[in-house]
Amino acid sequence: MVTPTKPRKDFTLPASARIKSKKVMDRLFEKGTGLWQSPFRMVFTTIPYNEEQPVRVGVSAPKRKMKKAVDRNRMKRLMREAFRLNKQPILDYCRQHQVGLAILFISQCNTLVSFRKTEDKIIILLRRLTTENAPTAKLTDDRNDQVL
RNA sequence: AAAGCAAACCGUCUUGUCGCUUCGGGAAACCGGGGAGGAAAGUCCGGGCAACAUAGAGCGCCACACUUCUUAACGAGAAGGCAGCCGCGAAGAAAUUUUCGGUUGACAGAAAGUGCCGCAGAGAACUAUACCGUCUCGAGUGAAAACUCGCGAUAAGGGUGAAAACGUGAGGUAAGAGCUCACGGAUCUGUCCGGUGACGGCAGAUCGGGUAAACCUUGUGGGUUGAAAGGCCAAAUAGGUUGGGGAUUAGGGCUGCUCGUCCGAUUUACGGUGCUUAGGUAUCGUAAGGCCCCAAUGGGUAGGCCGACUCAGGUGUUACGCGAGUAACAUCGCAGAUAAAUGACAGGAGUCCCGCUUGCGGGAACACAGAACCCGGCUUAUAGGUUUGCUUUCUUU
RNA sequence: GUACCCGUAGUUCAAUUGGAUAGAAUGGCAGAUUCCGGUUCUGUUGGUUGGGGGUUCGAAUCCCUUCGGGUGCA
Numbered sequence: 001m002v003t004p005t006k007p008r009k010d011f012t013l014p015a016s017a018r019i020k021s022k023k024v025m026d027r028l029f030e031k032g033t034g035l036w037q038s039p040f041r042m043v044f045t046t047i048p049y050n051e052e053q054p055v056r057v058g059v060s061a062p063k064r065k066m067k068k069a070v071d072r073n074r075m076k077r078l079m080r081e082a083f084r085l086n087k088q089p090i091l092d093y094c095r096q097h098q099v100g101l102a103i104l105f106i107s108q109c110n111t112l113v114s115f116r117k118t119e120d121k122i123i124i125l126l127r128r129l130t131t132e133n134a135p136t137a138k139l140t141d142d143r144n145d146q147v148l
Numbered sequence: 149a150a151a152g153c154a155a156a157c158c159g160u161c162u163u164g165u166c167g168c169u170u171c172g173g174g175a176a177a178c179c180g181g182g183g184a185g186g187a188a189a190g191u192c193c194g195g196g197c198a199a200c201a202u203a204g205a206g207c208g209c210c211a212c213a214c215u216u217c218u219u220a221a222c223g224a225g226a227a228g229g230c231a232g233c234c235g236c237g238a239a240g241a242a243a244u245u246u247u248c249g250g251u252u253g254a255c256a257g258a259a260a261g262u263g264c265c266g267c268a269g270a271g272a273a274c275u276a277u278a279c280c281g282u283c284u285c286g287a288g289u290g291a292a293a294a295c296u297c298g299c300g301a302u303a304a305g306g307g308u309g310a311a312a313a314c315g316u317g318a319g320g321u322a323a324g325a326g327c328u329c330a331c332g333g334a335u336c337u338g339u340c341c342g343g344u345g346a347c348g349g350c351a352g353a354u355c356g357g358g359u360a361a362a363c364c365u366u367g368u369g370g371g372u373u374g375a376a377a378g379g380c381c382a383a384a385u386a387g388g389u390u391g392g393g394g395a396u397u398a399g400g401g402c403u404g405c406u407c408g409u410c411c412g413a414u415u416u417a418c419g420g421u422g423c424u425u426a427g428g429u430a431u432c433g434u435a436a437g438g439c440c441c442c443a444a445u446g447g448g449u450a451g452g453c454c455g456a457c458u459c460a461g462g463u464g465u466u467a468c469g470c471g472a473g474u475a476a477c478a479u480c481g482c483a484g485a486u487a488a489a490u491g492a493c494a495g496g497a498g499u500c501c502c503g504c505u506u507g508c509g510g511g512a513a514c515a516c517a518g519a520a521c522c523c524g525g526c527u528u529a530u531a532g533g534u535u536u537g538c539u540u541u542c543u544u545u
Numbered sequence: 546g547u548a549c550c551c552g553u554a555g556u557u558c559a560a561u562u563g564g565a566u567a568g569a570a571u572g573g574c575a576g577a578u579u580c581c582g583g584u585u586c587u588g589u590u591g592g593u594u595g596g597g598g599g600u601u602c603g604a605a606u607c608c609c610u611u612c613g614g615g616u617g618c619a
Binding site: 011012013014015018019020021022023024025058059060068069070072073074077078080081082084085104115 | 166167168169189450451486487489490491492493517518
């Protein structure tokens with residue numbers, strides 16, 4: 001009875017699951033770890049664990065690369081949509097390891113990318129996040145540092 | 149019917165699944181309604197709104213500049229005037245003027261003053277240093293025509309230039325010249341006429357090149373800063389203030405901590421006493437300060453709320469006005485985000501392109517472009533389509 | 546959001562406040578020198594003064610508009 005409701009719920013992406021705080025944003029740019037996959041860059045860092053929303057996400061499209069505001073808006077929407085549909089593995093991982101994560105996707109392309117390509121790249125990035133850079137070990141140290 | 153020009157408008161639609169944001173309902177799960185543009189853009193102007201400033205006047209700076217009107221306001225708009233250009237004509241000997249249509253105009257003042265006008269040219273500016281010429285007079289040569297020289301007159305002609313001192317014609321003259329006359333142009337003036345007015349007509353006087361997107365003059369307007377303005381609530385930590393309590397050799401360094409060790413060792417006011425002529429100094433007491441703990445409180449950071457979406461609002465009808473627009477009535481509620489929503493996928497329809505079996509198949513595309521406090525304009529970008537008006541061509545009646 | 550600045554040969558800069566053909570260095574090309582290359586010398590090439598419009602007799606310069614790039618404040 002619990003399992004059918006849970007995946008349905010997890011396709012949502014409310015405002016509480018997005019990065020809203022300036023402090024988290026500064027921490028991302030100062031201490032965050034970066035991953036590069038063709039036209040996209042992913043930056044992530046650890047944050048205190050929250051049972052409701054373990055993962056917070058943000059998207060960005062720099063004005064230097066894309067001139068038109070229409071294209072920038074569309075690129076951000078595509079990235080957000082791709083994360084929304086494929087965020088289940090990363091959520092499970094965080095709940096399993098009691099980790100909080102803040103992830104920022106940055107588009108580095110200067111022309112529009114189709115949704116299929118965007119989705120593929122984002123999936124690859126999330127898989128690499130959980131396999132290559134397991135953030136569990138780092139997490140505890142960082143948290144202790146922050147507390148102290 | 150086609151093409152061109154101008155103006156106005158539209159500027160993909162629809163179904164399902166999964167999402168975002170906001171409003172309403174609900175205890176919750178969830179349900180229902182709304183959700184980018186004509187330019188949201190550029191930020192070129194003008195306002196609303198807010199904070200601060202502000203006796204009055206002048207100078208300076210910036211902006212604007214035919215008239216009247218519209219408007220909350222404008223550098224915007226409407227109507228008109230005048231001027232330039234283009235086209236078809238008309239009048240006249242010519243200069244020039246003019247009907248109609250289209251189009252453009254940053255369109256106050258150069259007759260207040262200053263500056264500038266390269267090269268060329270004799271000369272580039274209140275009164276012109278006369279280059280080639282033209283002409284009178286004088287002298288010389290010569291039979292004469294004419295030529296040479298000299299003193300003068302002359303802006304008609306040539307030449308230079310973007311521009312040469314009103315234009316054309318006639319008279320006049322030694323030759324000329326607004327010197328005079330006719331027509332025309334421009335500027336100024338007017339107890340004149342028409343018009344709200346710009347201006348037009350008429351009469352008189354005058355004839356003074358251009359440049360104010362050179363300085364300037366005149367008139368009008370402008371306080372400054374912009375929603376990241378401004379206002380409200382306010383966690384944790386540190387420090388401020390107030391009150392209470394405690395300690396009074398405080399406090400600090402070395403060390404991960406204790407022990408230990410080292411540095412350092414009493415500020416101010418009042419009162420008593422001792423010393424001192426006095427200033428002062430020593431000591432005691434009281435109070436304040438300094439140290440620790442607790443409580444309260446103001447400012448204020450992160451963060452949140454208001455500002456901020458019902459207003460110079462849209463649509464329709466009627467009335468007024470040539471028009472921009474105004475008024476009355478009816479009706480509608482039509483984005484409100486803030487690391488920033490308005491999306492993704494799948495199917496169908498429409499448009500365009502290609503192929504041929506002429507109604508099928510295939511492929512690609514569907515413009516310009518994304519609100520950020522809100523309005524009124526301007527400018528720029530824009531595939532395709534619709535409507536209206538005008539012009540030209542063809543066909544039919 | 547707001548206030549402002551700058552666009553000139555391929556490149557780096559000039560152009561006496563409006564005056565005639567927009568100039569210099571470097572670069573490119575050709576020639577000379579050299580066995581060859583470099584250096585040097587000579588000649589030559591190269592401009593929509595970011596685009597469009599206006600004022601003026603005349604615009605790189607003045608004015609309007611537009612495009613691109615950059616800076617300050619917060």
